[in-house]
Amino acid sequence: MNIVKLDAINSTNQFLKELVKSNDVDNWTVVTTEYQISGRGQMQTKWISEKNKNLLFSVLIRFNELNANHQFYMNCAISLGIYKTLTKHKIEGLTIKWPNDILAGNKKIAGILIENALVKDSIKHTVVGIGLNVNQIEFPVLLPNATSMKLLLNKDFNRDLLLKEIVDNLKYYINFIEKKEFIFLKEQYEKVLYKIGVVHSFESNKEQVFTGKITGINQQGKLLVEQENKVIKEYNYKEIKFM
Amino acid sequence: MELKEIQNLIKFVAKSGANEVKLEMKDFKITIKTGAGGKVTSIVQQVPAATVQVVPQTEIQAIPATEQKTESVNKKTDEANSYIEIKSPIIGTFYRKPSPDKPPFIKVGDDVEVGDTVCIIEAMKLFNEVESEISGKIVKILVDDSSPVEFDQPLYLVDPS
Numbered sequence: 400m401n402i403v404k405l406d407a408i409n410s411t412n413q414f415l416k417e418l419v420k421s422n423d424v425d426n427w428t429v430v431t432t433e434y435q436i437s438g439r440g441q442m443q444t445k446w447i448s449e450k451n452k453n454l455l456f457s458v459l460i461r462f463n464e465l466n467a468n469h470q471f472y473m474n475c476a477i478s479l480g481i482y483k484t485l486t487k488h489k490i491e492g493l494t495i496k497w498p499n500d501i502l503a504g505n506k507k508i509a510g511i512l513i514e515n516a517l518v519k520d521s522i523k524h525t526v527v528g529i530g531l532n533v534n535q536i537e538f539p540v541l542l543p544n545a546t547s548m549k550l551l552l553n554k555d556f557n558r559d560l561l562l563k564e565i566v567d568n569l570k571y572y573i574n575f576i577e578k579k580e581f582i583f584l585k586e587q588y589e590k591v592l593y594k595i596g597v598v599h600s601f602e603s604n605k606e607q608v609f610t611g612k613i614t615g616i617n618q619q620g621k622l623l624v625e626q627e628n629k630v631i632k633e634y635n636y637k638e639i640k641f642m
Numbered sequence: 643m644e645l646k647e648i649q650n651l652i653k654f655v656a657k658s659g660a661n662e663v664k665l666e667m668k669d670f671k672i673t674i675k676t677g678a679g680g681k682v683t684s685i686v687q688q689v690p691a692a693t694v695q696v697v698p699q700t701e702i703q704a705i706p707a708t709e710q711k712t713e714s715v716n717k718k719t720d721e722a723n724s725y726i727e728i729k730s731p732i733i734g735t736f737y738r739k740p741s742p743d744k745p746p747f748i749k750v751g752d753d754v755e756v757g758d759t760v761c762i763i764e765a766m767k768l769f770n771e772v773e774s775e776i777s778g779k780i781v782k783i784l785v786d787d788s789s790p791v792e793f794d795q796p797l798y799l800v801d802p803s
Binding site for chain 1: 732733735763765766767770771772775
């Protein structure tokens with residue numbers, strides 16, 4: 400495994416993206432850091448992590464051919480890779496919250512940031528940023544919904560071994576994308592989807608609160624929610640919030 | 643007129659500070675315009691219609707002599723036609739900046755090279771950095787920041803000359 404270890408960096412995704420531009424970087428190159436100065440979750444949210452406690456890394460994945468239409472399967476493959484690793488370590492109550500958060504119970508244990516490089520409608524390569532809470536046991540008051548492997552299992556984990564396990568599991572699931580076995584990924588993903596088949600409250604982007612039941616995802620990765628009148632509606636990310 | 647001569651002429655006009663120079667000779671007509679950015683565009687009309695080699699940093703179009711009467715109209719359409727659109731490869735949300743606190747990837751008047759990132763299209767929490775397949779100058783940005791875009795929707799107008 401090609402691995403670049405950094406003590407502190409703005410963002411491992413940013414570092415890896417720039418590395419790819421200026422050098423011939425091997426597929427599955429990993430960049431890790433102990434501390435991210437401006438690590439980000441989504442466009443606005445920051446990823447807060449204590450030094451030397453967690454896994455913060457980015458992986459480069461190159462594709463021979465992946466159409467942008469199939470990009471949601473990246474969310475499936477990456478989430479499933481982390482899910483599988485954590486399951487092996489006997490963490491209970493694991494689910495994938497659509498589209499790509501990893502939860503243990505109702506708390507977030509890992510976050511993913513996927514950045515694709517697109518030429519026309521095909522994905523040349525992807526930089527996947529992963530933050531996994533490993534040995535951190537104290538979280539800011541601002542993050543009441545965060546948890547870690549140590550908080551849940553009361554023991555320390557070897558982060559180097561964990562990293563290798565995750566990368567191996569990512570390779571396992573990415574291989575299904577290479578083989579275009581998308582249905583398998585979709586089925587595996589839906590099996591462990593947070594709140595699937597359960598009546599739950601949501602808020603739509605029109606600020607309407609409603610109850611419904613997640614039935615799965617469609618081929619574009621939109622969330623399918625059965626309404627009270629039994630009609631199934633599709634939701635884009637940002638069109639629906641979990642209450 | 644040799645290609646070399648045309649190149650020299652363009653250089654001369656650019657240095658002279660003139661905005662526009664029209665030159666008519668027996669078998670062709672050439673218009674050289676200098677843009678605001680100091681760059682030079684030229685339009686060559688040749689009789690009979692023939693392929694003219696592209697001179698670096700210039701825009702040369704062969705137009706049959708019979709159309710010379712409607713020259714001004716033609717020029718407009720030709721300019722519009724010579725622009726290339728960068729289109730959205732997917733449905734999603736268009737972002738001009740890498741993150742909210744950063745400057746935009748590209749502005750009107752900027753030069754864009756093949757492989758440059760021109761925007762992010764976010765779809766289902768996947769961030770797609772769209773790389774340009776063409777090089778040229780950004781003439782117009784067709785979509786507002788943070789607004790939804792459809793597949794194949796034009797995002798930027800690029801002058802490839």
